[in-house]
Amino acid sequence: MIDTLKNVFGFESFRPNQEVIIKNILAKKDVFAVMPTGGGKSLCYQLPAKITKGTVVVISPLISLMKDQVDAARENGIAAAFINSSLLQGEALSVYRDLKDHKLELLYIAPERFAMQGFIETLRKVPVSLFAVDEAHCISEWGHDFRPDYLGLSRITEIFPDSPLAAFTATATPKVEKDIINKLRLRSPFTVRASFNRPNLFYKVRSKRGLDTQLVEFLSKHKDEPGIIYRTTRDSVTALADTLTHKGIKALPYHAGLTREERKTNQEAFNRDEVSVIVATIAFGMGIDKSNVRFVVHADLPKNIEGYYQETGRAGRDGELAECVLFFGRGDIPRIRYFIDQMSDDRERAVAMDKLNKMVMYASHNSCRRSRLLEYFGEDYGDENCGACDICTGTVKRVDATVDAQILMSAVSRTGQRFGIRHVIDIVTGADTKRIRELQHNEVKTYGAGGHKDKRHWQFIVDELLAQDAICQDGDRYPVLKLTEKGRGILFGNEKISALKREEPEKKQGAGKGGGLGPYDEVLFDKLRTVRKKLADVQQVPPYIVFSDRTLHEMCRHYPADISGMAGISGIGDAKLERYGDDFIRVIKTYLDDNPGISIPEKKHSALSCEPVRNKTKGETFNKTYDFFKEGRSIKEIAKARNLAISTIASHFEQLIMAGRDMDIDRLVDPERRDRIGKLFLTLQSWQLNPVIEHFKGTVSYEEAKFVRAYMQRKNV
Numbered sequence: 001m002i003d004t005l006k007n008v009f010g011f012e013s014f015r016p017n018q019e020v021i022i023k024n025i026l027a028k029k030d031v032f033a034v035m036p037t038g039g040g041k042s043l044c045y046q047l048p049a050k051i052t053k054g055t056v057v058v059i060s061p062l063i064s065l066m067k068d069q070v071d072a073a074r075e076n077g078i079a080a081a082f083i084n085s086s087l088l089q090g091e092a093l094s095v096y097r098d099l100k101d102h103k104l105e106l107l108y109i110a111p112e113r114f115a116m117q118g119f120i121e122t123l124r125k126v127p128v129s130l131f132a133v134d135e136a137h138c139i140s141e142w143g144h145d146f147r148p149d150y151l152g153l154s155r156i157t158e159i160f161p162d163s164p165l166a167a168f169t170a171t172a173t174p175k176v177e178k179d180i181i182n183k184l185r186l187r188s189p190f191t192v193r194a195s196f197n198r199p200n201l202f203y204k205v206r207s208k209r210g211l212d213t214q215l216v217e218f219l220s221k222h223k224d225e226p227g228i229i230y231r232t233t234r235d236s237v238t239a240l241a242d243t244l245t246h247k248g249i250k251a252l253p254y255h256a257g258l259t260r261e262e263r264k265t266n267q268e269a270f271n272r273d274e275v276s277v278i279v280a281t282i283a284f285g286m287g288i289d290k291s292n293v294r295f296v297v298h299a300d301l302p303k304n305i306e307g308y309y310q311e312t313g314r315a316g317r318d319g320e321l322a323e324c325v326l327f328f329g330r331g332d333i334p335r336i337r338y339f340i341d342q343m344s345d346d347r348e349r350a351v352a353m354d355k356l357n358k359m360v361m362y363a364s365h366n367s368c369r370r371s372r373l374l375e376y377f378g379e380d381y382g383d384e385n386c387g388a389c390d391i392c393t394g395t396v397k398r399v400d401a402t403v404d405a406q407i408l409m410s411a412v413s414r415t416g417q418r419f420g421i422r423h424v425i426d427i428v429t430g431a432d433t434k435r436i437r438e439l440q441h442n443e444v445k446t447y448g449a450g451g452h453k454d455k456r457h458w459q460f461i462v463d464e465l466l467a468q469d470a471i472c473q474d475g476d477r478y479p480v481l482k483l484t485e486k487g488r489g490i491l492f493g494n495e496k497i498s499a500l501k502r503e504e505p506e507k508k509q510g511a512g513k514g515g516g517l518g519p520y521d522e523v524l525f526d527k528l529r530t531v532r533k534k535l536a537d538v539q540q541v542p543p544y545i546v547f548s549d550r551t552l553h554e555m556c557r558h559y560p561a562d563i564s565g566m567a568g569i570s571g572i573g574d575a576k577l578e579r580y581g582d583d584f585i586r587v588i589k590t591y592l593d594d595n596p597g598i599s600i601p602e603k604k605h606s607a608l609s610c611e612p613v614r615n616k617t618k619g620e621t622f623n624k625t626y627d628f629f630k631e632g633r634s635i636k637e638i639a640k641a642r643n644l645a646i647s648t649i650a651s652h653f654e655q656l657i658m659a660g661r662d663m664d665i666d667r668l669v670d671p672e673r674r675d676r677i678g679k680l681f682l683t684l685q686s687w688q689l690n691p692v693i694e695h696f697k698g699t700v701s702y703e704e705a706k707f708v709r710a711y712m713q714r715k716n717v
């Protein structure tokens, strides 16, 4: 297992629960796993695909996701394919053929296939080593993503009694969990409920005032970083995307009102790093597996913590630091309440209201965001300071708030508990408004009693009193403030109340405990990102499928300038090393040459020193190419014989030449051309290929230039 993890996926170690899940799958046990977004669920079924004899069949709800996952698996050298309605008939037939010929290690299908008898008959003839149901909550009517097609999956265990079935989801309340297990008819499954803590996510709440300006300022600090901004309505999505575009920030909208085609185009552009910001309603959801989302902003208040947590969960799947910011204004509450009030079922309405209150508390209470989120999901974070939220990194002071609370609540009480927040604050601060004069509230005893402190302070007191349940908001259209039992105790009794007050400016933020991997060379990252984008475009896949941000960040910490260094970077398995290693090594080398001052930290695990298995594999592929070359075959013939790209063989040649192996350069580039190319390198005083190619106006190939360069470097010219 660990060899496959390293060689195929390029990872050093398993994430929590992956190993035990895979072990159970290999022991043919059913599995039910709840792991947070980014927890690494795919690996739990992709790794068995590589090491079991039969095919792993994955049922996944979204066509767009399927293609990306298959692309990603193929990049890792897994024989993967998908069947869904987007395939042309011929394509589907060829997948079926491969399936029947036992050529597929991994097959993704849409749930509706299980309604097709023909498909089931085909599957019966194939040894299926695992059925993996991804996004398994889609089978439950109680969940929020119910898909009727998923109900067909309840037949799997009956039709294929010998194959284990594993169900994965990131969202399951106990009720949904039971429902999934029943509906899928899992046979006493091995069950995992992972921690929902996402240590690399930084949580932050800011008061919403002048949102557009706040967002522009925020984005200016996150230039070129991919991120999602959630808004509630289609109109606000469109308006914000326009505003940002006018300010020169590339942003595209996404909401259910756009045509399917528009949505697809915009999502792709985001996926492929062509546009960094997507402004979206929550319709932009499950279809995003992009691992390098660096921030998720909620520009409006979400309805509940489940939704909020799920949406923020789309940030930082790669495990690198990502930021989740909620812009909170109480002005958003009435709109949500309005929708809740429309609900006809009393119980449902009460539940929705309760959830909204918890969301508001999360946003308004000055205590550790991470603890509050995890607490909501029944998890005890334990640590007092998480180190990665605005509260824990800011200076928080506990202050006695009894006197201020009494001033405010007295104003509430003396005006008959019939007014909203703004008006009450106006009374306390002694504002001279028309309404106050009309209602003669300037004669209330506490009028102006808090005039020595500004409105922001009083808003803070209101938030604290609400969060601590000393006052509540009541009323349909116009929520008014009322005292609770606890509030009366403070106003009329002797009870005290304290509040956690946050002091700006916040300290520089870092990763949470155990999250993020520290700083990296951002200048180099920019260069590597450009290379990644080019390679991704050639392969027609999203950039994060070539390498995740995490992998690039690691390169920008360790500066791997040769194959063995590259092999030691997390996320680089054999297949990717072969395909992309050189392109990145080249850039890093040039960068190091241009910046001689950079000191390279030692990496604890050098891939070569402690991974003999891996080393051998590497040697083998080069040796094969070398042997073929020695037999007199051309680069094209070798590529064909080895079923590898010409560019791959070319890079083998390059490595072999540089390693000093006996490669007859005359066979690769004729002497006269070699001479001209070599001279140009010397004239240009640079090892860059492009200027050379440009100079010869296409009469010299990229490969030829590469070989000559390798030859010259070997001889230390």
Ligand code: ADP
Pocket (backbone or CB within 6 Å): 011, 012, 013, 014, 015, 018, 035, 036, 037, 038, 039, 040, 041, 042, 043, 289, 291, 317, 318, 319, 548, 570
């Ligand atoms: P999920 O489906 O649970 O949301 P994914 O399967 O998409 O998560 O994995 C999220 C990211 O984590 C991917 O970029 C994946 O490559 C990476 N990942 C998975 N397992 C590991 C591991 N053991 N070590 C490092 N990265 C991993």
Ligand code: MG
Pocket (backbone or CB within 6 Å): 041, 042, 134
């Ligand atoms: Mg997933």
